[in-house]
Amino acid sequence: MEKNRRSFLKFAGISVLGLGSLSLLDGLTSDGVIASSGQTSAEATFKTTANALTAQRWGMVIDTRKIDGGICKDMEEACHTAHNVPDHEEKRHEIKWIWETEYKHAFPEKTDEFLTERLKDLPIPVLCNHCQNPPCVQACPTQATFQRPDGIVMMDFHRCIGCRFCMAACPFGSRSFNFRDPRADNAIKHENPDFPTRMKGVVEKCNFCAERLAVGKQPACVEASQGALIFGDLGDPESEVRQLLKENYAIRRKQNLGTNPSVYYLV
Amino acid sequence: MLEKALKGSKAYWIWVFALLGIITVGFSFYLKQLDFGLGITGMSRDVTWGFYIAQFTFLVGVAASAVMLVIPYYLHNYKAFGRITIMGEFLAIASVIMCILFIIADLGQPMRLLNVLLYPTPHSMLFWDMIVLSGYLMINLVVGWNVLDAERNSVPPAKWLKPLIYLSVPWAISIHTVTAYLYCGLPGRGFWLTAILAPRFLASAFAGGPAFLILLCLLVRKVTKFDPGKEQIQSLAKVVVYGSIANMFFFLCEVFVAMYSQIPEHLDHLQYLFFGLHGHGVLVPWMWTAMTLIVSGIILLLIPAARKNEAVLAVACIFTFIGIWIDKGMGMVAGGFVPNPLHEVHEYFPTFPEVMIAVAVYGTGFLVLTILYKVFVGVKTELAA
C-alpha cells in the first residue's frame, strides 16, 4: 500500500514536472513573435509605411543658445499632449517624457562654482537619451524595453511587468512609472485618439516619436521647438545633426558612464 | 510527515489562526493595491524601489545563511550542527517564499510575471535571480524534507542527496551574489556601484540569518520539548559575531573609499543617510540606530561571559537582527535612490498600506515556518520518546 502510493506520487510528480518543462522548452525554443505570425497568415506580410523617416541611428541636437522657458513649455506641452501623458496632482505619481530642468541637474558632474551666468539660469530640456548602450535594455527581464536597429530605445507596454528595474538602471532619471491608472481623475486633459494611453503598473518614457517618424513627421518636441531642437541621422555624415556637431562644441549627459547618449547639447 | 502539523496544542492553533488573521488583513490591502496601483505606496518616480524590495534583499540573506549550518555539518563533519541543520534549511524555505512574495507584491503587472519565462533574457540579472531563487527553494525542500524523513525512519539519508547538499553550498552563495548584482551593475547609482556589495551582502546575511536562528532555537526550546542544544547555540553565536564584524569591516571600507576620495556620486548617498542632504534626512535617526544596534551586538557577542549568558545572547541577537534589517533594508535601497540621477533630493518613507502588505508577507512566511518547525519538532520528540 505504502509502496504503491509512493510510486504513484513519484510518477505523478515527474509527469507534471515533465509536462511543465516541456512547455517551458517550447517557450524557450520558439521566438514568440515570429512563430505566431507565421501560423496565422501564410500569405499576409508586414511592412513599414512608405513615407516613414528612417535612419541608421536617430539622434538629437539641442541648441541651448536658442532655448528659453517659453519654448520648453511648448515642447513639453506638445509631447505630453501627443502621447497622452497624464498630469497627476500627487507629485509622487508624476509622469514626464520631456521636461525642463536647470543646468546643475541636467549635468550634475559638470557643474562649476564659476559657471557662466547664461548657463546658470538657463532652462535645459531633458528627455530619454536613447543611449547606444542602454543600461535599461540590459536590465529589463522581459525585453519589454528594447533597442530598435535605428537606435530608438522603445517600450513595449504590452509586455512590461512593472518591475521598475529599468528605472533603477537609467542614469538619467528619464523613465516614469504608472503608479496609478493614467485615465483616472481626468489626468489626461485632451485625449489624443491617435495614440494609446497606458495602463497602471507599466513604465513609460520618450520614444523619439516613433509613431510620428512612421508617418513621415518629425518628433512633436522638435516641431514645437522653433529650431532649437534638430533631429536627424547620426549615422549619416551629411545630415544636419552631424554638420552641427562638426561645427560646434557639444556635450552630452554623463558621458563618463559609457552609455553613449544620442542627445547632444550645444552650449 | 505533514500530519504532524495538524495536531497541536491550543496555543499552536491560536498562533496559526492569528497568523491567518494577519495575512487576511494584509491581503485586503494588497487587493487595494491591485485595484489602485502601486501609488498607495510611498514609492515615486525617483525612489522606484522601497520597502518591498528592501525586505526581499534582506530575506535573501536570511535564506542564504542556512549555508552556515550546512558547511560545518556536511563539509567539516561538525556533528553538533546535525541537530539543527534542518532548522536552517526550513528557515531558508520560508525566507525564499517570502522573497518571491515580496517580488510579486512589488510588480506593477503581477499577472504578467510569467513573461520572465516566456521571454528569457540572460542579460537581465532579474532573470538569473528568478532561476537561483526557485532552484534554492527546491534544493532546500528536497534536502530538508528527505533528511528529516530518513531521520524519522532511523536510516541514513539517501545517497543521491549528498551531491544536492554539496550543490546547496555554492547555490546559497549564488542567491545573494545575484541579488547584489541586481544593484551593483547599474552605471548611474554610485552608492551601489561597488565590487564589495556582494561580499558585504553575504557578511550581513551570515550575521542576521544565524542571529534569527538563535532566537528561533531559544523559542523552540521554550515552547516545545525539543532542545536545539547549548553548544549549537553557542557555535551559532560565534558565526553571528564573525559575520557581523566582517559586515562592519566592509561597511567601513565603503565609508573610507567614499570619504577619502570625496567623489560626490559616492559620498552624497552616505551623507544623505547619516547626516542628511540639503535639509532632508528622514533616515538619519534610523541609520544611527542601526549602527548603534549592530555595534552593541558585536560588543555583547565578543565578551565570552556575555555570550554564554543566553538572556544576554538573545538581546545581542535581537540588536544584530534589527540593526541589519534597518541598514540592509531601508538604508541600502532608499539610500541608493537619494539623491536621484539629476542630483535632486526626493525622500521616501513607506506608507501604512505598504507596511501592512509587508506584514502579510511576513505572516505567510511565519506560517510556513511554523508548519515546517512543527513537523521537525514532532519528528524529533517522537524519536526521543
Place this chain on the structure above:
Amino acid sequence: MNDKPKIIIGLIIFFAVFTFPFWYNHGAASSAPEVKLTEKAKAAKQCVRDTEFMRKEHMQLLNDWRNRTVRDAQRIYEIDGKEYMASLSNTCMDCHSNKAEFCDKCHEYASVNPYCWDCHTYPKEKK
C-alpha cells in the same frame, strides 16, 4: 481501516464542489450572441481576412499587429494586394465603431476580459 465513512463523505463533498459550476449553470445556457455590424462594416463585405478567420483568430491577428508595429516598426499589414494600417483604434474601430455591440457582447458571453481598452481608445458611441 475504519475511516471508510469519512472518506466517502469527503469524496461526496469533493465531487459536489468540483461539479458545482455544471449543475449551477444547468439549463441556464444562453445562446451565443449575434454580432451586429455597422453600416460601414456591412458595406465593406469583408474584413481584412474572411469572417471565419476573423471569428476564430482575431486575437492572434491583433497580437501579431501589435508586436509588428511596436517591436519591428512594421505598421502595414498587406494581404491579397490590399494594405491596412495595423491599428486597433484607427483601423478596426473605424468600421467596427460599435464596440458595445460588436466586441463586448461576445467577450462577455465567452467570459474573456481583454485589456485592450485600458489603453486604446474607441469611438464614443451614441446611446
